[in-house]
Each structure stands twice: as C-alpha cells, then as structure tokens.
Amino acid sequence: MPPLVSRRGILRGAAGFAGLSTTGAVSNLVRRDRPQLTHGVQSGDVTAGSAVVWTRSDRPARMFVQVPGVRTFRGPVLTAKSDFTGRVELSGLPAGESLDYRVVLADPDAHRAEGAHADGLLRTAPRRARDVRFLWSGDQSGQGWGRNPDLGGFPIYRAMLRRDPHFFLHSGDSIYADGPITGDVTLPDGRVYRNVLEEAKSHVAETLDDFRGAHRYNLGDDGMRAFLARTPMVCQWDDHEVSNNWYPGEILDDSRYTEKDIDVLKVRAYRAWTEYQPLSTRTVREHQIYRKVSYGPLLDVFILDMRTYRNDNTAGLEDGGISPDGGILGTEQARWLVRSLAASKATWKVIQADMPIGLVVPDGEAIEAVAQGKPGGPLGRERQIAWILREIKRRRIGNTVWLTADVHYTAAHHYDPARAAFQDFEPFWEFVSGPLHAGAFGPNDLDPTFGPQQVFAATPPRANTSPLEGSQFFGEVQIDGDSRAFTVHLRDLDGTSLWSRTLQAA
Numbered sequence: 001m002p003p004l005v006s007r008r009g010i011l012r013g014a015a016g017f018a019g020l021s022t023t024g025a026v027s028n029l030v031r032r033d034r035p036q037l038t039h040g041v042q043s044g045d046v047t048a049g050s051a052v053v054w055t056r057s058d059r060p061a062r063m064f065v066q067v068p069g070v071r072t073f074r075g076p077v078l079t080a081k082s083d084f085t086g087r088v089e090l091s092g093l094p095a096g097e098s099l100d101y102r103v104v105l106a107d108p109d110a111h112r113a114e115g116a117h118a119d120g121l122l123r124t125a126p127r128r129a130r131d132v133r134f135l136w137s138g139d140q141s142g143q144g145w146g147r148n149p150d151l152g153g154f155p156i157y158r159a160m161l162r163r164d165p166h167f168f169l170h171s172g173d174s175i176y177a178d179g180p181i182t183g184d185v186t187l188p189d190g191r192v193y194r195n196v197l198e199e200a201k202s203h204v205a206e207t208l209d210d211f212r213g214a215h216r217y218n219l220g221d222d223g224m225r226a227f228l229a230r231t232p233m234v235c236q237w238d239d240h241e242v243s244n245n246w247y248p249g250e251i252l253d254d255s256r257y258t259e260k261d262i263d264v265l266k267v268r269a270y271r272a273w274t275e276y277q278p279l280s281t282r283t284v285r286e287h288q289i290y291r292k293v294s295y296g297p298l299l300d301v302f303i304l305d306m307r308t309y310r311n312d313n314t315a316g317l318e319d320g321g322i323s324p325d326g327g328i329l330g331t332e333q334a335r336w337l338v339r340s341l342a343a344s345k346a347t348w349k350v351i352q353a354d355m356p357i358g359l360v361v362p363d364g365e366a367i368e369a370v371a372q373g374k375p376g377g378p379l380g381r382e383r384q385i386a387w388i389l390r391e392i393k394r395r396r397i398g399n400t401v402w403l404t405a406d407v408h409y410t411a412a413h414h415y416d417p418a419r420a421a422f423q424d425f426e427p428f429w430e431f432v433s434g435p436l437h438a439g440a441f442g443p444n445d446l447d448p449t450f451g452p453q454q455v456f457a458a459t460p461p462r463a464n465t466s467p468l469e470g471s472q473f474f475g476e477v478q479i480d481g482d483s484r485a486f487t488v489h490l491r492d493l494d495g496t497s498l499w500s501r502t503l504q505a506a
Contacts (some may be wrong), residue, residue: 044278327384420451
C-alpha cells in the first residue's frame with residue numbers, strides 16, 4: 001500500500017496556510033498574555049464530508065479552525081465550565097482528501113482568527129472504493145505505569161504514527177481513573193521504572209477535576225499529541241474511565257473512595273471524558289456512545305458501549321434461551337446493532353467492542369465480560385451475543401469482524417460453529433490488541449460456547465509486565481481498494497508485525 005500523504009500534498013498544505021496567514025492566521029510568536037494551546041489538537045469521527053476538531057486553552061478563548069481551500073470555522077468560546085476544552089464540527093469538506101487544518105485561539109470577543117495556533121491533518125472518507133488503513137488498541141497508563149522519561153513518554157504512539165493510518169480506533173480505558181501513579185518502581189531485573197508525577201494522578205479520581213486531570217496527564221506526552229494531531233480518532237470507553245469493572249448501580253467496596261456510588265462517579269467521569277475526546281456534539285448531548293461511523297463504501301465501524309447498559313456482574317449462569325434482552329449491551333443497543341448491520345451497504349462491517357466475547361474475564365467470583373467459562377449452551381451474557389450472532393446469520397449479513405482490546409495482550413481468535421456448543425451462526429474472526437501503555441497480562445482462558453480457536457497470541461512472561469519490558473501492542477487493518485481484501489496485522493511496541501492474516505470479502 002503506497003504512502004497516504006505525498007510530499008507534494010504536504011507542501012500544498014503548507015502553501016495553503018501561507019495563504020491563510022495573509023487573511024488572519026499568525027505565527028505562534030504571539031504575546032503570552034493571550035490564549036495558548038495547552039494539550040495539542042485532535043480530530044475525530046471523520047466522514048466523507050465532516051469531522052470534529054478539538055483543543056484546549058489555558059484561559060477563556062475563542063476557537064477557530066482553518067481548513068485551506070475550504071473555509072475558516074468560527075467555534076465556541078472555551079471557558080472554565082468545560083475546563084477550557086472545546087470542539088468545532090467541520091462540514092462541507094471534500095471527500096477522500098488529506099486536509100491540513102489549523103486551530104487558532106483568539107481573544108473571547110474576536111471575530112478574526114488571530115492568535116496562537118497548532119496544525120493537524122485529517123483524511124476524509126472516500127465516496128469510491130479506495131485503500132484504507134486504520135489502527136486500533138486501548139488501555140492507557142494502567143497499573144501505575146505512567147509517562148516515563150527514559151522511554152520518551154508513551155513510545156507506542158511514535159510507532160503508530162509511522163504507520164500513517166487514516167484513523168485510529170481507541171477501544172477504551174483511555175485513562176485509569178482508579179489507578180494512581182505514585183512513584184518509581186524497581187523491576188524484577190533491577191531496573192527502575194521512572195514515572196512522571198502529577199498531583200491529579202496521585203490518588204483515585206472522584207471529583208470532576210480529578211477525572212479531568214487524568215486526561216490531562218496522558219495528553220502531557222509529546223508523542224501522543226503528535227499522533228493525535230495527524231490521526232483522526234474513533235473513541236469508546238470502558239471501565240477504567242470510571243472505576244475497575246464497574247456496572248450501573250454498583251456501590252464500591254473500596255476504602256480508597258469517599259464517594260462509593262458508581263452512578264455519581266460515572267456522571268463526573270462521562271463529563272470529563274466527553275470534554276477531552278473529539279466527539280460530535282450529538283454524541284455528547286444524547287449520552288449515547290454507541291454509534292456507526294462510515295468510512296466509504298468498503299467500511300462501516302460499529303462502536304459498542306459494553307459498560308453503560310450492562311446488567312450486574314454475576315457468576316454468569318443465568319439460563320433461559322437466547323435473547324436480545326439485558327446482557328452486556330442492553331436490549332435497545334443490541335437491537336440497534338443488528339438493525340444497523342443489516343442496513344449497512346459497506347463491504348466490511350467492523351464491530352468495535354470494548355471487551356472480547358470469547359475470553360473469560362473474571363471479576364472476583366463474578367464475570368466481568370461475556371464468556372462465563374462453562375461448557376455447553378449460552379449462559380448469562382452469552383445469551384445476548386448468541387442472539388446477535390444468530391441474527392447476523394439469519395439476515396445474511398456478510399463480512400463482520402470483531403476488534404477489541406481490554407485484556408492487555410494481542411491475539412487472533414477464529415469462531416466456528418463446527419467447534420461450538422451453540423451453532424446457529426456463521427464463522428467469524430475476533431482480533432485483540434493492547435495495551436497502549438499499561439501492565440501486560442494474559443493469556444485468558446477461551447470459553448468453548450461459540451467455538452473459538454486461538455490462532456495466534458503474544459503474551460508477556462509474567463503478569464503486569466511494565467512498558468519498559470515490552471509486550472505493548474496495537475493492531476492494523478488494511479483494506480485493498482481493488483480486491484476488497486481485509487488484511488490484519490498484530491504489531492508490537494516498535495510496529496513490527498508479529499502475525500497477519502488476509503480475509504477475502506464474501
């Protein structure tokens with residue numbers, strides 16, 4: 001697959017900004033008593049004609065976004081109410097193009113884009129079949145492993161930037177609100193893992209500002225900001241944006257917390273998460289993380305929320321036949337997924353799940369994910385997944401692929417009814433990759449209900465291996481615009497492909 005951005009394109013973007021500077025944009029050599037960008041720029045949920053652009057200021061400021069050849073978008077005033085974060089929704093963009101953009105912060109009452117700025121790049125979805133390359137991973141700054149100056153912060157972002165993807169799927173655990181970063185750690189081999197410390201990460205997050213501070217901590221990394229400035233993101237959340245293994249209505253049994261009601265913490269965490277992600281205003285306003293993002297005729301991405309609507313974590317032994325009701329998605333989301341998959345005209349339908357469906361993930365004596373670890377037919381949350389898989393077969397929905405992270409290693413699982421206790425579905429693949437920068441674990445046990453086979457796995461030598469020792473992973477998908485072939489690479493911390501498989505479109 002050829003490079004996605006040519007030198008000519010980069011020069012064209014630079015020339016575009018040179019033109020803009022004569023009509024308002026100025027260099028970053030601005031007075032320090034005027035608004036400054038503090039945590040870079042991001043874009044997200046890019047379609048053929050639209051995108052969301054995000055930034056944060058150090059004080060009240062008017063946000064502008066300039067797109068050469070399109071127009072200047074006048075955005076909101078960033079205030080303390082949103083921790084000085086803000087977003088602008090771009091519209092009327094040309095399809096299938098690499099677009100430079102510039103975020104400018106001006107005085108709150110300004111009508112011209114004059115002030116400090118930062119530049120980014122986004123690629124709009126094509127309207128015709130073209131090559132597509134995207135990455136996915138999850139799990140950031142977990143288990144006390146924070147920004148390490150000896151590693152240059154979060155090194156995996158430099159490797160991902162070299163892959164030059166169209167976009168990045170973040171599979172959740174974008175922060176570890178429940179995981180303080182408190183000091184240096186001596187590793188088993190005698191080396192010392194050094195952590196950059198900040199007050200916001202010295203304790204579990206409970207207040208709104210605590211949650212905001214955890215997001216600011218991660219965005220303090222130069223490599224992460226550079227990657228996000230040039231790579232649009234599709235984001236979802238999981239448990240650690242709030243607290244480990246949470247479910248609605250839970251009362252925490254954790255002495256570190258003064259606020260034990262998870263529903264109270266969730267409201268604060270959700271607000272901070274939406275303030276710091278490049279999400280559309282509609283997603284934020286409707287409090288609905290699950291959604292579809294289309295990226296041309298070859299790809300639709302279905303982002304799930306396996307946290308907000310789940311039932312309680314139990315032993316997972318409930319029986320009663322397969323059903324869309326309850327489970328890990330909630331009834332409405334499960335029905336939405338099936339309807340949306342059936343309506344999709346895209347060749348490939350990627351289901352971005354924040355948890356795997358075949359790996360057993362325990363929560364003490366209870367079950368945290370889907371698989372309940374027992375042979376035989378579907379039990380507990382498996383009943384809802386069985387219903388979805390049956391409906392995919394019944395409605396003849398082809399070319400579905402599940403992508404996820406969560407378990408802190410990378411693996412490829414093939415599901416086949418010939419090996420399964422529940423057999424009313426078509427074979428499919430699930431690919432797992434992570435963490436981005438957290439303790440490495442695994443492997444987890446596979447549940448036999450849906451007949452999964454582990455075709456490949458890369459796991460650490462012991463539990464909670466630090467990022468200094470490797471075992472950090474991301475996945476890559478390349479879709480060929482001519483053949484429509486879907487190639488998956490599972491890559492390590494340096495970007496080396498450990499395993500790959502090409503799937504042909506049905």
